[in-house]
Amino acid sequence: MTMTTKPETPTSTATPIENSLTAGRLPRPAPWIILGAAIAVSTAIFGVMALADGAGFNWGAALLVGALLYIPAIWLFSMLVEGRRRAMDRLVTALVTGAFVLAMIPLISLTITVITYGLNRFDAEFFTSSMRNVTGEGGGALHAIVGTLLMTGTAAIISIPIGLMTSVYLVEYGRGQLARGITFLVDVMTGIPSIVAGLFAYALFSIFLGPGTRTGIAGAVALAVLMIPVVVRSSEEMLRLVPNELREASFALGVPKWLTIVKVVLPTSIAGITTGVMLSIARVIGETAPLLIAAGFTQSMNWNLFDGRMSSLPVFVYTQYANQGNPPEAYLDRAWAAALTLILIVMALNLIARLVARFFAPKFGR
Amino acid sequence: MSTAPTAIKAKQRPGDRVFSGSAVFAGSMILVTLAAVAIFLIVQSLPALIASHEDASILPENFWSYVGPLVFGTVWAALLALLMAVPVSIGIALFISHYAPRRLASALGYIVDLLAAVPSVVFGLWGIGVLAPAVQPVYSWLVDNLGWFPLFAGPVSGTGRTILTAAIVLAVMVLPIMTAICREVFLQTPVLHEEAALALGATRWEMIRTAVLPFGRSGIVSAAVLGLGRALGETMAVAMVLSATGVVTFQLLTSVNPSTIAANIALSFPEAYGMNVNVLIATGLILFIVTFAVNAIARWIVSRRKEFSGAN
Numbered sequence: 001m002t003m004t005t006k007p008e009t010p011t012s013t014a015t016p017i018e019n020s021l022t023a024g025r026l027p028r029p030a031p032w033i034i035l036g037a038a039i040a041v042s043t044a045i046f047g048v049m050a051l052a053d054g055a056g057f058n059w060g061a062a063l064l065v066g067a068l069l070y071i072p073a074i075w076l077f078s079m080l081v082e083g084r085r086r087a088m089d090r091l092v093t094a095l096v097t098g099a100f101v102l103a104m105i106p107l108i109s110l111t112i113t114v115i116t117y118g119l120n121r122f123d124a125e126f127f128t129s130s131m132r133n134v135t136g137e138g139g140g141a142l143h144a145i146v147g148t149l150l151m152t153g154t155a156a157i158i159s160i161p162i163g164l165m166t167s168v169y170l171v172e173y174g175r176g177q178l179a180r181g182i183t184f185l186v187d188v189m190t191g192i193p194s195i196v197a198g199l200f201a202y203a204l205f206s207i208f209l210g211p212g213t214r215t216g217i218a219g220a221v222a223l224a225v226l227m228i229p230v231v232v233r234s235s236e237e238m239l240r241l242v243p244n245e246l247r248e249a250s251f252a253l254g255v256p257k258w259l260t261i262v263k264v265v266l267p268t269s270i271a272g273i274t275t276g277v278m279l280s281i282a283r284v285i286g287e288t289a290p291l292l293i294a295a296g297f298t299q300s301m302n303w304n305l306f307d308g309r310m311s312s313l314p315v316f317v318y319t320q321y322a323n324q325g326n327p328p329e330a331y332l333d334r335a336w337a338a339a340l341t342l343i344l345i346v347m348a349l350n351l352i353a354r355l356v357a358r359f360f361a362p363k364f365g366r
Numbered sequence: 367m368s369t370a371p372t373a374i375k376a377k378q379r380p381g382d383r384v385f386s387g388s389a390v391f392a393g394s395m396i397l398v399t400l401a402a403v404a405i406f407l408i409v410q411s412l413p414a415l416i417a418s419h420e421d422a423s424i425l426p427e428n429f430w431s432y433v434g435p436l437v438f439g440t441v442w443a444a445l446l447a448l449l450m451a452v453p454v455s456i457g458i459a460l461f462i463s464h465y466a467p468r469r470l471a472s473a474l475g476y477i478v479d480l481l482a483a484v485p486s487v488v489f490g491l492w493g494i495g496v497l498a499p500a501v502q503p504v505y506s507w508l509v510d511n512l513g514w515f516p517l518f519a520g521p522v523s524g525t526g527r528t529i530l531t532a533a534i535v536l537a538v539m540v541l542p543i544m545t546a547i548c549r550e551v552f553l554q555t556p557v558l559h560e561e562a563a564l565a566l567g568a569t570r571w572e573m574i575r576t577a578v579l580p581f582g583r584s585g586i587v588s589a590a591v592l593g594l595g596r597a598l599g600e601t602m603a604v605a606m607v608l609s610a611t612g613v614v615t616f617q618l619l620t621s622v623n624p625s626t627i628a629a630n631i632a633l634s635f636p637e638a639y640g641m642n643v644n645v646l647i648a649t650g651l652i653l654f655i656v657t658f659a660v661n662a663i664a665r666w667i668v669s670r671r672k673e674f675s676g677a678n
Contacts, residue, residue: 030417060500089569096465099457100474103545106538107481110492165392173389182393183663185400191653191661192403193599195628199650203406211643225399232396256377258385287486289601289632296636314487321491339488346483357595 003352026081031090034073065260070094080165094132119334119339131299137330141338143301150305151295151312152285157224160277162224163231170232172261176243189229198290199223205294205337215301216302218309221296223284234276238269271360278353282346315344402518402639403654410619411648414641422641424634435614439624440653441605442616443529444597447536451597452590459548464574477550482542490606493535494527498607501534502526505619518615525609530618532608532626536600540593545553547592551585552578584667591664598628605629627653 039062046062071094071299078087166186170179201222205213242265251262266273296309297319311319320335418427425432462474493498502525509522555578563573579586610625626631637648 013505031654035538037380044598062500075548085569085572089571092571092574093465096457096461099454100453100461100466102539102540103458103478103481104490106497107477110484110488113492113496114488121649122387131431143566162392166396169386169389173386175391178390178393182396186454188658189396189400189658189663191595191599193601195405195599195601195631196403196650196657198412198653199631200406201645203647204402206643209408212639228399251649256379256382258379258381261385282483286484289628292632293635306383309416314485314602317487317491321606334512335491335617339491342485343483343488344666346485347480350480350483366379366433 024082025086026078026090028075031074031094034077035067035070037352038069038073041065042066042069054189059175060213067098070175071098093270111161114336114340114343117336117338118226121337122340126334126337132301135325136327139334140159141313141316141334141341143298144311144313145214145341146301146303147295147310148285148312148314150303151219151223151274151291152281152311154217154220155227155284156277156281158220158224159227160301162226163277163280164235165238166228166230166232167189167235168261170236172257172265183364187233187352189225190233192225194222194226194287195293196343197222198293200225201290201294204290214294214309215307216295216305219291219310219312220305222290223287224296226287227280230280231277234280235269235273237347238272238276239265259358271356275357278349278356282349285349286314286342286346288318292318313338313345316344371532396576397475406559407647407651407654410644411651412610414644414648415644417599419581423647424638424642427644429648433627433652434613435624436627436630436649437612437652437656439529439612440626440628440656442531442624443536443557443608443626444594446530446533446618447540447597448590448594448668451544451593452541452586453485453554453612454537454546455466455589455593456586457659458541458545459552460574460578462545462549463552464570479542479544482537486600487606489539489603490588491533492601493607497534498526498531500526500532505530505664509619517618519617522619525621527607527609528619528621529608530621530622532604535603535607536597537605539597539600544589544593547589547639548582548586551582551589554582568649584670588664590668591660591667595660595664598657599653601628605632 018153042065043062046065048049049293071091074094075087077089078090082090097220107112125138127145128142130138131139131141132143147209166182170182173179174182198219201218204220204221205215209215244266246264247260249262251257255263270363291312292315295312295315297311298309299311302308302310317335317338320338324331390440408581415424415429416430417425462471462478466474470478502523505526505528506522508518509520512518513520539667541595559574559577559581563577564570568576605628606628608623608625609621610623610629612619612630613622614624615622631646634642
């Protein structure tokens with residue numbers, strides 16, 4: 001048997017490739033150089049435009065246009081040097097990175113805005129006085145902070161036991177139709193728009209206590225409707241993580257089922273459950289619409305959940321913005337200061353939740 | 367012939383009965399709550415469904431002519447938001463799962479999640495104070511140069527508080543949940559598929575196109591539908607940013623904008639009285655039904671792929 005065709009031997013006339021691994025590719029720093037060039041070009045264009053019509057130089061627009069310019073530029077260069085497939089790859093890399101940067105713009109802009117405007121009135125008076133008899137400057141959000149804490153606290157008191165026991169039921173007891181139904185309904189509850197929860201609480205209390213009733217407890221019920229599914233979901237996930245061997249070991253020692261749950265399952269998953277609960281609190285503490293509907297707003301301090309309207313921080317932000325008096329700056333400053341307070345509370349809750357999850361998590365062998 | 371061994375009944379202690387009883391009770395509370403939500407909304411809505419202008423001053427003629435434009439506005443704003451949020455969230459999710467350095471990935475994911483922690487009322491303030499003035503020049507440029515395109519027809523809004531701005535804010539607000547779900551599915555792509563694609567000489571994009579995206583398609587769809595559910599029900603940001611006139615129009619940049627159900631409730635409810643309250647609750651019921659349907663579709667898509675459980 002003889003081979004009829006031989007593999008072609010490379011002809012000696014072909015120019016040897018210097019380094020076959022990097023040949024035909026853009027050098028490593030090329031994307032950065034192209035990005036810099038694109039921004040420089042756009043800055044130049046905007047600079048000329050700014051000089052031409054005497055308007056101020058718009059840094060944000062210049063950077064944005066520069067970044068947009070980079071996308072076709074890198075594609076073109078890569079097309080010329082590396083070919084179609086790599087050019088496509090470069091293009092997608094640029095687009096994907098661009099998507100992330102794009103999402104960062106609102107986050108950064110929002111952070112800067114809230115801090116700069118919020119600090120104007122972030123003072124002692126803001127945290128020590130209510131809006132009672134305040135028109136114009138001065139005043140504070142103490143009544144709203146108290147209302148937020150009372151209503152969120154009550155919502156937590158309602159929803160943590162229900163949510164936790166429901167997840168215990170789903171994980172430890174639930175079999176068959178009822179468990180499937182509850183799982184489905186928890187999904188449905190997760191999707192309830194917050195304003196519908198507010199309408200529900202309003203309808204509930206106005207049927208029993210007469211139309212137009214707006215109280216703190218109605219707001220708390222609305223928040224609890226929003227909070228329960230989140231608590232169920234996160235605790236269920238945590239309880240399912242508890243290894244079955246722990247339960248079996250406990251049963252083998254003759255421990256009753258309920259004591260096994262209380263002494264073995266719950267302590268093992270308590271860190272995760274705490275994290276989930278705190279995240280759910282962080283989620284409902286910023287809810288505006290249901291509280292606006294169910295608890296209304298007021299200018300004065302109200303410590304009684306069961307009597308009279310009750311303000312809360314998010315509703316305070318909204319009403320200060322929506323019902324601006326004279327001078328409007330005083331109202332806007334209060335709105336921003338309350339927004340800053342609210343964000344700080346939410347961030348603190350999130351941070352503590354993550355820390356709890358990290359430091360108190362049970363140590364498994366893995 | 368074999369008989370199944372009779373199950374040995376565990377001894378029932380009082381503690382067991384109390385504990386399992388309270389667990390069942392808590393579970394049934396979910397049923398009760400949801401039934402109560404539905405019942406109370408329906409009871410309060412029924413009078414509004416047959417009301418006319420004489421009964422409720424808020425109604426132009428009857429209930430359906432009132433709620434029609436609102437439903438249109440709700441769906442239109444949510445779809446616009448989705449149109450912007452879907453590509454961006456897929457991009458972010460890919461960036462975090464396949465492009466960013468491994469060590470940074472979880473930190474970057476956390477940063478995106480921070481967006482979810484911002485209360486909607488703060489987004490509303492930001493939308494009015496920062497976003498609307500920033501996009502207004504772009505809008506007037508669009509109207510001047512692309513005004514022939516029906517969506518961009520003028521006259522341009524002077525404040526920038528149009529339905530497009532509201533949709534941008536909505537898009538930012540639904541980004542985190544959609545990104546989280548997409549990221550989760552993308553990370554679940556079998557590594558062997560990815561390595562096989564790379565071994566065949568695929569570039570990173572070709573690997574993603576052939577291995578990651580087909581695997582994650584149902585996850586992307588369910589993320590989009592869940593985001594749609596969120597955007598439909600979002601209230602305060604829209605109520606604050608949008609200067610609504612309650613018309614039906616597809617134009618994006620004028621000062622004449624459709625309102626959304628949720629925003630309309632938030633704006634009208636504090637001053638509502640008598641039958642108007644029932645009308646607003648009835649619109650809330652319709653919002654509930656719409657979001658319920660949307661979420662049910664999302665769950666159905668997710669449940670077809672049991673192994674994926676990123677949707678919480």
